[in-house]
Amino acid sequence: MTNFIKTGVIGHPISHSKSPLIHNYWIEKYGINGEYKSIDIHPDNLQSGVQKLIDEGYKGFNVTVPHKINIMDLCYEIDDLAKEIGAVNTVTIKDGKLYGTNTDAYGFAQNIKINAPNFDFKKGKAVILGAGGAAKAALYALEKEAVPEIIITNRTKEKADNLAHGIIKSIDWEQKNNAIKGANLIINTTSLGMTGKPNLDIDITKISPHALINDIVYAPLYTDLLKTAKSKNIQIVTGIGMLLYQACRGFELWNGTTPNVTKELEDLALS
Ligand SMILES: NC(=O)c1ccc[n+]([C@@H]2O[C@H](COP(=O)([O-])OP(=O)(O)OC[C@H]3O[C@@H](n4cnc5c(N)ncnc54)[C@H](OP(=O)(O)O)[C@@H]3O)[C@@H](O)[C@H]2O)c1
Structure with missing residues (x-):
């Protein structure tokens, strides 16, 4: 044909x-x-x-x-x-x-722009959980969106350290609960929360009520992290977009x- x-x-x-x-x-x-x-x-x-x-x-x-x-x-x-x-x-x-x-960085940014149209990337720091392939795409997108400060944290600290430069700082995985407290944007790019994997163990009770949480895991669509956030009226964006x-x-x-x-x-x- x-x-x-x-x-x-x-x-x-x-x-x-x-x-x-x-x-x-x-x-x-x-x-x-x-x-x-x-x-x-x-x-x-x-x-x-x-x-x-x-x-x-x-x-x-x-x-x-x-x-x-x-x-x-x-x-x-x-x-x-x-x-x-x-x-x-x-x-x-x-x-x-x-x-x-x-096209992952485009997909990541577009998902947030379309599903949280009033969200302002420039308003404050972003925290990225995970330092694998998807985290790299998210990092690229966040820098393009002029996020003022990015904190990256990963179970294997060395991988987060390797991505740190300029406005991107790496912290220990054990410090993540402190890091998210003042964040404008919190993104899970780890595989935690996926069907068959353990949940992401994180305390979102002290985060800003204006923060946005994005979980890029989409199976399930509503991870435990997103369900908890939703129950606290925190704005969320799922991973399917x-x-x-x-x-x-x-x-x-x-x-x-x-x-x-x-x-x-x-x-x-x-x-
Ligand atoms: N929505 C989308 O379009 C989209 C696109 C790409 C990926 N994803 C999803 O994003 C997730 C990551 O994908 P990826 O390609 O970045 O994978 P990857 O390169 O293999 O990275 C996996 C990440 O998860 C962390 N991790 C895995 N098990 C962990 C555990 N038990 N405790 C703490 N951290 C753990 C890894 O930490 P270590 O470095 O310590 O191993 C690493 O940071 C997957 O669930 C994937 O399905 C979604």
């Missing part, structure tokens, strides 16, 4: 990925002549697996665990955003060459259409 747009997501394992649901929903909604597939590529076969996609005429693909860093070696060009975050999650293929970018808005960018790049994030899509992604 001519002009059939082939896209997908590579990872290992990949069956859990929500990306095919999201992209195929938009493909149908906008009448795109194309398809978005889950593609399982074992880490030992990354190069040959990606070459196969090039040979099959793929327009691009998303990249998930465990390939977000190793894919960078296969890219012909990586934009500054992905270089700074240190990971590529979206690849476009042109003339057989890979062009890498990262980050997933949906990061997907928008790839869809735009490959299909030339800016898709909408709707409640119907959100429900589908959570199903």
Whole structure:
């Protein structure tokens, strides 16, 4: 078929990925002549697996665990955003060459802007819990939004120390209850609170009533952290929007259409 747009997501394992649901929903909604597939590529076969996609005429693909860093070696060009975050999650293929970018920072910021439209990033300090890949994307976004001070804390302190520079300071994991007291924004980027994982043990009773809490975990949608915050009338933003808005960018790049994030899509992604 001519002009059939082939896209997908590579990872290992990949069956859990929500990306095919999201992209195929938009493909149908906008009448795109194309398809978005889950593609399982074992880490030992990354190069040959990606070459196969090039040979099959793929327009691009998303990249998930465990390939977000190793894919960078296969890219012909990586934009500054992905270089700074240190990971590529979206690849476009042109003339057989890979062009890498990262859409997680956009997804993270857009989620808060859309779901808490009156929130002012510039008003005070932000505290990031966790120092993994998602934390790096959040850090990048917060710096772009001109947050005046960022505190990062992680179980493995060294990883937080490595991200500290300028307005970003790292503190011990045991100090997190003190750090969040005066915060304008508190973000959980750890996997704590996910289904099957322990809850995040944090005391939010002394935080500012004007603070915003964002948990980027979306399974469950309402983590214990968010449930507790909600019961105290603290403003919250769930993690599903980050997933949906990061997907928008790839869809735009490959299909030339800016898709909408709707409640119907959100429900589908959570199903
Ligand atoms: N909403 C979205 O679109 C979106 C996007 C990306 C990720 N996420 C979610 O964000 C979470 C993190 O993803 P990631 O890619 O950043 O993963 P990652 O790079 O593996 O980082 C995991 C983070 O969780 C911390 N952690 C894990 N177990 C812990 C424990 N028992 N106690 C304290 N800290 C613990 C790790 O600390 P150590 O460094 O000490 O191990 C690290 O900071 C996952 O739940 C993922 O599903 C959501």
